[in-house]
Amino acid sequence: MRVLTIAAALLACAGAAQAAYPERPVKLIVPWAAGGDTDNIFRPFAQALQKHLGETVVIANIGGASGTVGAREARGAAADGYTLFAVHDYIHLTYFTGVADVAYTDFKPICSVASTPSVLTASPKTKWQSVPELVADAKARPGAISVGATLGSTSHFFPAIFEKAAGIKLKYVSYDGLAQRMNAILGGHIDLTDGNLTQKGKVQAGQLRFLAIATEKRSAEIPDVPTFKELGLDVVYAVTRGLLAPKNTPDAVLATLDAACAKAVGEADFVKSMKAQGTDVRHLGRAAYGEFLKRADGENKALAQELGLLRR
Amino acid sequence: MFDLLAQGLGDFLQLKYLVPLLVGTLVGVVGGALPGITITMTVIMVLPFTFGLEPLQGLAAMVGVYVGGESGGLITATLIGIPGKPSSISTTFDGFPMSRKGEPGRAVWLGIWSSFFGGLLGGVFLIATTGWLAQIALQFGPWEFFALFMFALSMVAGLTEESLAKGLLAGAFGLIITTVGTDPIMSVPRFTLGTDFLAGGFPFLPVLIGVFAFAQIMTDIERARSLAVGDAGAGQIVSLAVSQMKVVGEILGRPFLLLWSTFVGILIGVLPAIGGSAASVMAYDQAKKLSRHPERFGTGTPEGIIASEASNNANVGGSLVTIMAFGIPGDAVTAVMLGAMTIHGIQSGPLFMSQESALAYGIFAAYLLAHPIMLAIMAIGARWFLRIVTVPKSMLIPVVLVLCVVGAYALNNTMASVWVLAIFGVVGYGLVKLGFPLAPLILGLILGDQIEVNLVRALMTDSNLWLFVTRPISALLLALAVGSVVFALWQRRRSRSVRTDEPDTDF
Amino acid sequence: MTMRPTRDMVAGALGLVLGAGLFALTWGLPQSPFVPIGPDFYPRIVLAATMLLGAILVVGELAHRRRPASPPAGGRNYRLVALTFLAFGLYILALPGLGFRIATFVFVAGLQILLDPPRGAGRWVAVLALAVAASLPVFLIFERWLSILLPRGAWTGI
Numbered sequence: 001m002r003v004l005t006i007a008a009a010l011l012a013c014a015g016a017a018q019a020a021y022p023e024r025p026v027k028l029i030v031p032w033a034a035g036g037d038t039d040n041i042f043r044p045f046a047q048a049l050q051k052h053l054g055e056t057v058v059i060a061n062i063g064g065a066s067g068t069v070g071a072r073e074a075r076g077a078a079a080d081g082y083t084l085f086a087v088h089d090y091i092h093l094t095y096f097t098g099v100a101d102v103a104y105t106d107f108k109p110i111c112s113v114a115s116t117p118s119v120l121t122a123s124p125k126t127k128w129q130s131v132p133e134l135v136a137d138a139k140a141r142p143g144a145i146s147v148g149a150t151l152g153s154t155s156h157f158f159p160a161i162f163e164k165a166a167g168i169k170l171k172y173v174s175y176d177g178l179a180q181r182m183n184a185i186l187g188g189h190i191d192l193t194d195g196n197l198t199q200k201g202k203v204q205a206g207q208l209r210f211l212a213i214a215t216e217k218r219s220a221e222i223p224d225v226p227t228f229k230e231l232g233l234d235v236v237y238a239v240t241r242g243l244l245a246p247k248n249t250p251d252a253v254l255a256t257l258d259a260a261c262a263k264a265v266g267e268a269d270f271v272k273s274m275k276a277q278g279t280d281v282r283h284l285g286r287a288a289y290g291e292f293l294k295r296a297d298g299e300n301k302a303l304a305q306e307l308g309l310l311r312r
Numbered sequence: 313m314f315d316l317l318a319q320g321l322g323d324f325l326q327l328k329y330l331v332p333l334l335v336g337t338l339v340g341v342v343g344g345a346l347p348g349i350t351i352t353m354t355v356i357m358v359l360p361f362t363f364g365l366e367p368l369q370g371l372a373a374m375v376g377v378y379v380g381g382e383s384g385g386l387i388t389a390t391l392i393g394i395p396g397k398p399s400s401i402s403t404t405f406d407g408f409p410m411s412r413k414g415e416p417g418r419a420v421w422l423g424i425w426s427s428f429f430g431g432l433l434g435g436v437f438l439i440a441t442t443g444w445l446a447q448i449a450l451q452f453g454p455w456e457f458f459a460l461f462m463f464a465l466s467m468v469a470g471l472t473e474e475s476l477a478k479g480l481l482a483g484a485f486g487l488i489i490t491t492v493g494t495d496p497i498m499s500v501p502r503f504t505l506g507t508d509f510l511a512g513g514f515p516f517l518p519v520l521i522g523v524f525a526f527a528q529i530m531t532d533i534e535r536a537r538s539l540a541v542g543d544a545g546a547g548q549i550v551s552l553a554v555s556q557m558k559v560v561g562e563i564l565g566r567p568f569l570l571l572w573s574t575f576v577g578i579l580i581g582v583l584p585a586i587g588g589s590a591a592s593v594m595a596y597d598q599a600k601k602l603s604r605h606p607e608r609f610g611t612g613t614p615e616g617i618i619a620s621e622a623s624n625n626a627n628v629g630g631s632l633v634t635i636m637a638f639g640i641p642g643d644a645v646t647a648v649m650l651g652a653m654t655i656h657g658i659q660s661g662p663l664f665m666s667q668e669s670a671l672a673y674g675i676f677a678a679y680l681l682a683h684p685i686m687l688a689i690m691a692i693g694a695r696w697f698l699r700i701v702t703v704p705k706s707m708l709i710p711v712v713l714v715l716c717v718v719g720a721y722a723l724n725n726t727m728a729s730v731w732v733l734a735i736f737g738v739v740g741y742g743l744v745k746l747g748f749p750l751a752p753l754i755l756g757l758i759l760g761d762q763i764e765v766n767l768v769r770a771l772m773t774d775s776n777l778w779l780f781v782t783r784p785i786s787a788l789l790l791a792l793a794v795g796s797v798v799f800a801l802w803q804r805r806r807s808r809s810v811r812t813d814e815p816d817t818d819f
Numbered sequence: 820m821t822m823r824p825t826r827d828m829v830a831g832a833l834g835l836v837l838g839a840g841l842f843a844l845t846w847g848l849p850q851s852p853f854v855p856i857g858p859d860f861y862p863r864i865v866l867a868a869t870m871l872l873g874a875i876l877v878v879g880e881l882a883h884r885r886r887p888a889s890p891p892a893g894g895r896n897y898r899l900v901a902l903t904f905l906a907f908g909l910y911i912l913a914l915p916g917l918g919f920r921i922a923t924f925v926f927v928a929g930l931q932i933l934l935d936p937p938r939g940a941g942r943w944v945a946v947l948a949l950a951v952a953a954s955l956p957v958f959l960i961f962e963r964w965l966s967i968l969l970p971r972g973a974w975t976g977i
Contacts, residue, residue: 058967175769491841533899534900717911721969768861
């Protein structure tokens with residue numbers, strides 16, 4: 001037994017010394033599975049961030065229950081800057097729809113990283129070539145056109161905003177994640193879905209149809225696709241992804257992270273991989289991202305209420 | 313087409329592609345062999361390394377992991393009876409008994425050569441039919457998927473040696489496990505008793521590792537007179553050397569079995585979201601049903617090993633078909649590969665083959681070459697891998713348990729997965745003691761969420777329930793499911809007159 | 820003759836109890852305006868099937884009135900099984916507090932001693948060497964090369 005005690009004591013020495021932040025690898029919690037949209041954005045970002053942080057940034061995929069398992073884990077983590085949280089707009093939605101008790105206020109903002117605009121995408125088996133044709137058809141047969149969406153999440157809210165703006169009624173079918181929705185829309189099992197620019201190749205091959213993009217101006221990647229605004233519909237929607245830390249993380253640590261993040265988003269490799277994923281690099285610092293989150297929280301609450309999903 | 317393939321194969325003469333493929337395959341074999349470390353985990357571990365590489369280098373490494381992993385799993389499955397990863401489950405059914413009967417070399421090499429042939433046949437299929445086969449899978453709506461899963465469950469319930477009711481009950485337990493946690497549609501908490509822990513549900517892999525590892529380890533502990541020795545003595549190391557010609561002859565002498573298992577593997581691989589474990593279980597079941605000696609299955613028959621290993625390697629080829637033609641991952645491993653492609657800015661999808669033909673044929677070449685590399689690694693390393701069974705149980709058990717904990721933890725980076733592992737360790741041991749077969753339980757676990765999601769989707773798309781039987785593919789699959797149950801009942805009624813005693817079947 | 824429950828009877832009863840217990844919990848789940856069937860629909864089908872199969876198993880056993888299979892020959896070391904479960908339970912409970920390295924060292928050493936008490940200095944060295952090998956290098960490899968951070972101790976800081 002004494003041998004064990006001595007060995008344990010020796011082991012204890014290994015991590016005793018304390019130094020300036022960061023002095024060991026930083027864990028970045030991604031609340032979705034590896035290979036998903038969020039994971040694909042934060043993996044290259046982690047590579048860029050560690051270059052400027054001077055320590056390894058390790059992605060920890062903690063999936064499950066619409067991203068709320070990872071959120072709870074991040075909220076409960078030690079607020080020492082060694083656990084960070086990769087977030088997108090779902091955090092507001094899961095809170096207001098009553099799926100989880102984790103709110104954005106349980107965290108401190110660090111920075112936003114990227115923003116992915118939504119594109120209304122139609123199955124090739126449908127006959128509409130444009131949004132007006134779709135709207136006319138939808139008015140003729142309300143509740144018959146199906147939309148694949150992760151219910152209660154961003155891919156549900158985007159078509160819902162369109163639905164409201166155009167004064168039509170759609171039918172929602174549950175398909176979790178972009179990959180599953182693409183499978184279903186290619187097979188013609190759903191008519192519409194929330195797509196993004198990563199699906200450009202399938203559109204060019206005639207496998208899918210982009211009807212309109214939910215940005216202020218047309219995208220340079222797909223100049224032929226009109227914006228909803230041009231068509232007279234007030235639909236602007238993008239999923240913004242950013243970095244948070246547990247609420248009690250010291251200010252000095254947050255400042256270090258903010259500075260490293262500001263440099264990381266400019267890394268050529270990161271910019272290149274975002275472009276490849278149809279995502280815009282969108283950097284906001286601590287204060288600005290905090291403002292953004294606050295505004296988004298209000299908007300999402302109003303949205304949830306209009307859709308009859310508000311449970312808080 | 314052949315010049316493109318030749319060029320792809322030629323590329324791999326360069327060290328810069330050969331080395332990642334070689335390292336990937338080796339890592340895959342080791343990862344696949346270690347219980348509690350799945351191919352998914354191995355490929356996730358490899359992912360960060362691929363960021364700094366060229367796309368084809370990274371993808372070659374991942375293809376290597378995938379092929380190596382599917383083969384590596386058979387080592388632990390046959391030698392210590394713990395599947396190194398889920399798709400080796402059916403390899404344990406016959407591989408382990410054969411190994412215990414004193415023919416570990418034959419069991420291992422039957423598995424390796426079956427993997428080799430199944431994989432290569434899968435490769436031929438992959439190259440020849442990528443576009444065409446995926447068209448079929450695309451026609452599958454929620455109705456067809458639901459019917460397919462019903463068919464799979466009813467078939468696997470027929471695997472059990474005991475009553476059909478018990479097999480189906482085990483399958484139902486698997487389904488029940490997946491209903492715990494938030495529901496897959498609206499994330500409503502179910503059966504959580506208000507706790508955060510249960511809100512996350514029971515993730516599939518910790519449950520699987522727990523059920524299998526503990527059922528095996530605890531049974532070993534309760535039976536063993538002394539844990540100071542391993543399963544194999546030093547003498548058995550020598551017996552790993554078998555006549556390769558004879559083993560190859562044993563496999564090629566059953567061309568129908570090999571081709572059919574390969575076909576099942578490819579088909580399951582092409583269909584999204586089913587994966588290698590279902591492929592090997594289904595191929596095993598098929599082999600048993602079609603065999604002239606179904607009673608020999610589970611006692612160490614070579615057919616069982618061939619069916620399982622040929623199909624799970626062929627499944628890799630099938631999964632690659634789906635990911636390359638449509639950009640739709642068939643399982644978690646290909647999901648990670650797809651992620652790696654996206655990060656490198658490669659558009660997978662219908663245009664992939666024409667726009668990125670060099671890369672596409674590079675992947676084909678990597679897949680074909682991974683098999684001889686795997687064979688070489690096994691030929692050099694299999695002796696060494698066998699040392700796992702000469703290590704005393706008292707040393708092996710703690711290490712395996714630690715690896716199970718590491719595997720469960722690393723899957724989701726939370727202790728919650730480790731609690732799940734422990735809970736289902738106890739549950740698994742209890743179920744084995746009650747004589748429940750584990751294969752239907754596992755299939756229920758794999759398919760549970762998908763069955764529910766597709767049922768709900770079908771109803772959300774169209775409230776007409778008759779569509780399940782009026783859509784032709786769905787109707788055919790449901791008819792096959794019913795037929796499978798009826799056949800199993802008939803078969804049991806026939807054999808009941810012969811066998812009356814209750815066997816002590818722990819596995 | 821008193822009826823001792825057979826293994827299949829216990830198994831069937833387990834299905835009945837589990838199915839009925841969870842079935843009771845399916846009441847009161849919220850419905851969604853978007854989904855035609857509630858979150859209770861599918862579990863109820865599965866649970867009803869479970870109860871049915873459990874009943875079939877129990878009734879089948881009662882009808883056959885088969886004698887319970889004689890307990891398998893040879894002593895089975897259930898005590899050691901229980902102790903192994905206990906050791907594993909203690910290990911994972913201590914893991915978040917002690918950290919992976921210390922907890923694993925103690926567990927691997929302890930379980931080896933439990934399963935096969937070492938005799939002689941050589942065995943003791945082997946036991947401790949394996950315990951060190953399973954804790955320190957594993958942690959290092961995962962953190963440095965495999966990008967997986969195994970738990971650090973909340974009480975010990977390592």
